[in-house]
Amino acid sequence: MLIAPSILNANNLKLDESIKKALEAGITRFHIDIMDGHFVPNLAYGPQLIKDFKRSYPMIEAEVHLMSDMPKTLVPAFAKAGADLMLLHYEAMDESQLLYWLDYLHSSGIKTGIALNPETPVSVLEKFLDKIDQVLVMTVHPGFGGQGFIQESPEKIAEVKTLLAKTKRRISVEVDGGINDQTAKLCRQAGCDIFVAGSFIFSKGVVKQQLAKLEEAIK
Numbered sequence: 688m689l690i691a692p693s694i695l696n697a698n699n700l701k702l703d704e705s706i707k708k709a710l711e712a713g714i715t716r717f718h719i720d721i722m723d724g725h726f727v728p729n730l731a732y733g734p735q736l737i738k739d740f741k742r743s744y745p746m747i748e749a750e751v752h753l754m755s756d757m758p759k760t761l762v763p764a765f766a767k768a769g770a771d772l773m774l775l776h777y778e779a780m781d782e783s784q785l786l787y788w789l790d791y792l793h794s795s796g797i798k799t800g801i802a803l804n805p806e807t808p809v810s811v812l813e814k815f816l817d818k819i820d821q822v823l824v825m826t827v828h829p830g831f832g833g834q835g836f837i838q839e840s841p842e843k844i845a846e847v848k849t850l851l852a853k854t855k856r857r858i859s860v861e862v863d864g865g866i867n868d869q870t871a872k873l874c875r876q877a878g879c880d881i882f883v884a885g886s887f888i889f890s891k892g893v894v895k896q897q898l899a900k901l902e903e904a905i906k
């Protein structure tokens with residue numbers, strides 16, 4: 688079980704302070720949201736943030752959630768910046784492009800995942816099972832932090848688990864959006880392994896306590 692904090696809604700002028708607090712509480716992976724203003728109607732972060740993050744914290748995993756339909760420019764840029772794992776949206780490119788970029792990432796030594804929007808069926812994952820390390824089930828519509836959890840999400844997680852049982856490869860299931868101690872518990876019961884949370888961890892100024900609540904909920 689892993690909690691990957693999203694810094695999206697943390698105060699940008701105090702990012703390092705927020706990151707340090709999470710690290711002190713034992714976090715080993717951060718989820719960094721990249722938004723291009725086109726695939727989603729918002730903008731967030733560039734490769735320099737990943738570069739700076741990895742320079743300061745080389746042992747901590749940087750998971751890049753790429754909400755962009757410009758893989759040709761952005762996948763190599765974030766790979767070069769030091770991403771350890773990259774999540775590509777199924778909806779952002781056609782299937783042949785997706786296969787290409789998953790291969791590109793693996794051959795660059797970067798772990799891969801496919802992110803699914805709430806309305807995208809689980810069955811689309813089938814032909815990618817030998818190319819991914821992780822599935823990201825979006826539990827909000829991507830684009831903004833602080834949204835409410837989509838209540839039907841636990842059934843979708845269970846569906847992903849059923850599909851993944853078809854492969855012998857170890858593929859983790861992650862949720863992202865509206866995760867708090869209540870919703871995390873529901874996702875855990877449905878079989879989720881990795882929990883992204885932003886607002887719940889960073890909006891109250893008590894990072895350690897919020898992480899402890901989440902840990903308690905998913906254990």
Ligand SMILES: O=C(CO)[C@H](O)[C@H](O)COP(=O)(O)O
Nearest residue numbers: 829830832833864865885886
């Ligand atoms: O991908 C995202 C939004 O598109 C973010 O990772 C997600 O929303 C995290 O923020 P919060 O926990 O506040 O919902």
Ligand SMILES: [Co+2]
Nearest residue numbers: 693720752863
């Ligand atoms: Co995200």
